[in-house]
Amino acid sequence: MPNRDGADRVVHGFPHLATVRASLTALYRRVSPDGVRRYPLSVTAAEVAVGDGEDLHLGTQRAARALVAHLRLPEARMVASFRPMEHAATVELAAGPEYFVELNDRFRTRRRDIGAALAHEITHVLLHRLGLSFPGTAENEILTDVVTTYLGAGWLLLDAYRRDGVERQRLGYLTPEEFGYVLAKRAEAFGEDPSPWFTSAVAYEAWVRGRAEAERERRVPPLAGAGWAERRRYGRERRLGRAAPGAPYAFDGGAPAAGVAFGCPVCCQRLRVPAGRSLRARCGVCGSVVECAA
Numbered sequence: 570m571p572n573r574d575g576a577d578r579v580v581h582g583f584p585h586l587a588t589v590r591a592s593l594t595a596l597y598r599r600v601s602p603d604g605v606r607r608y609p610l611s612v613t614a615a616e617v618a619v620g621d622g623e624d625l626h627l628g629t630q631r632a633a634r635a636l637v638a639h640l641r642l643p644e645a646r647m648v649a650s651f652r653p654m655e656h657a658a659t660v661e662l663a664a665g666p667e668y669f670v671e672l673n674d675r676f677r678t679r680r681r682d683i684g685a686a687l688a689h690e691i692t693h694v695l696l697h698r699l700g701l702s703f704p705g706t707a708e709n710e711i712l713t714d715v716v717t718t719y720l721g722a723g724w725l726l727l728d729a730y731r732r733d734g735v736e737r738q739r740l741g742y743l744t745p746e747e748f749g750y751v752l753a754k755r756a757e758a759f760g761e762d763p764s765p766w767f768t769s770a771v772a773y774e775a776w777v778r779g780r781a782e783a784e785r786e787r788r789v790p791p792l793a794g795a796g797w798a799e800r801r802r803y804g805r806e807r808r809l810g811r812a813a814p815g816a817p818y819a820f821d822g823g824a825p826a827a828g829v830a831f832g833c834p835v836c837c838q839r840l841r842v843p844a845g846r847s848l849r850a851r852c853g854v855c856g857s858v859v860e861c862a863a
Contacts, residue, residue: 579732580744581775583782588708589747590837592715593754594854597836599701602856609759611721612639614766617684625651625677632684633670636691639722645694649687651677657740660690662697685725685740692717710742718743718751724763727752730772745772749779757783758835787834789817791842793860800862807844820844833857 583589597605616635619628626649633647644666653674661669670690676683692713696702701716703709717723726741727748741748752763753776767773788794790803806812810824820826822844829844836855842848847863 579730579739581746582744583747583750585711585743585747586750588703588711589715589743589751590832591703592712593719593751593836594838595701595703595712596716596719597838597855599699602854605719605758605855607641608639608720611724611755611761611763611766612636612684612688614684614725617687617725619680619683621680625680628680629672629683629687633687633691636684636687636722640691640695640720642691642695642698645691645698647687647691658686658690660693662693665694665698668694679736679738682725682729682738682740685729688717688722688725689713689741692720692722707742714741714743714748715751718748719755721755723748724752724766727776728767728769728772730775731769732771745775746778746782749776750782751779752776753780753783754835756780757787786817786832789831791818791829791831791844791861792834793847793862795862834859 612635617632619625619632629649630647633649637645637647646667647670648667649670649672651672651674654671656673658670658672670687672683672686676686696713696716703712714723714726717726727745729738729740730745731738755761756763763776767776788796790800795803803818806816807820807829808825810820810822810826812819818829818831821828826844828841830839830841832838833840833852833855835857836852838852838854840850840852842850842861845863848861849858850861851858
């Protein structure tokens with residue numbers, strides 16, 4: 570599948586957030602919480618670096634093997650080549666165990682982003698083997714970016730986003746902020762701090778904005794971490810039995826509302842709990858326990 574390449578068409582913000590959240594839920598459903606926890610450490614830049622003094626093809630094969638190992642793909646051999654193309658990279662999905670990855674010719678001289686391009690394509694192989702996909706092509710590419718990032722290799726894609734006097738580049742299908750959002754979700758789940766890893770200033774800024782959005786989601790009612798103003802508005806809407814348009818929760822059961830539905834702050838699965846009560850709720854998909862306040 571093609572890996573998008575285009576710095577001149579950068580979209581910012583969170584236009585794909587619904588699909589991003591659905592991707593996180595789908596990952597936990599398919600792989601299980603225990604399966605996700607098998608990826609506690611992100612891949613390092615050194616593991617996938619292809620040095621200027623290294624043979625290009627041998628270095629690319631080595632980086633591919635490192636990503637195959639990181640993503641826990643057994644018996645998956647990657648054969649990488651370079652050619653002129655519109656996209657950054659593409660992979661031929663077949664029965665395996667040998668897969669053919671083609672990289673854009675420009676990576677011959679921009680070696681530091683070879684690992685990022687490979688990460689997306691090799692995650693395609695992982696999803697293919699898991700049988701995990703979305704119906705539409707665009708949604709499936711977003712799913713691939715989300716899984717790449719949440720399993721510890723997608724920070725490379727965000728760091729490949731650069732806009733300076735030397736080069737302009739963006740890889741992947743998520744916006745830079747959406748990459749930051751998923752990376753923040755992973756950082757919270759695994760206790761990682763990716764801040765020191767970024768070599769791109771604009772990528773770091775996108776990570777900060779994505780992290781702010783993820784943190785905001787952990788402070789919305791009925792979660793106990795919600796602020797005073799949000800909780801007051803939530804209480805008024807609960808008494809009316811009707812949430813305002815765009816609210817991160819929905820009520821049911823008349824007025825005052827008997828129940829409230831909201832997204833799990835970890836996997837985004839929709840949770841439903843009694844309204845107006847302080848309690849602990851366990852997500853049936855990722856197993857997380859969240860504190861809810863009346």
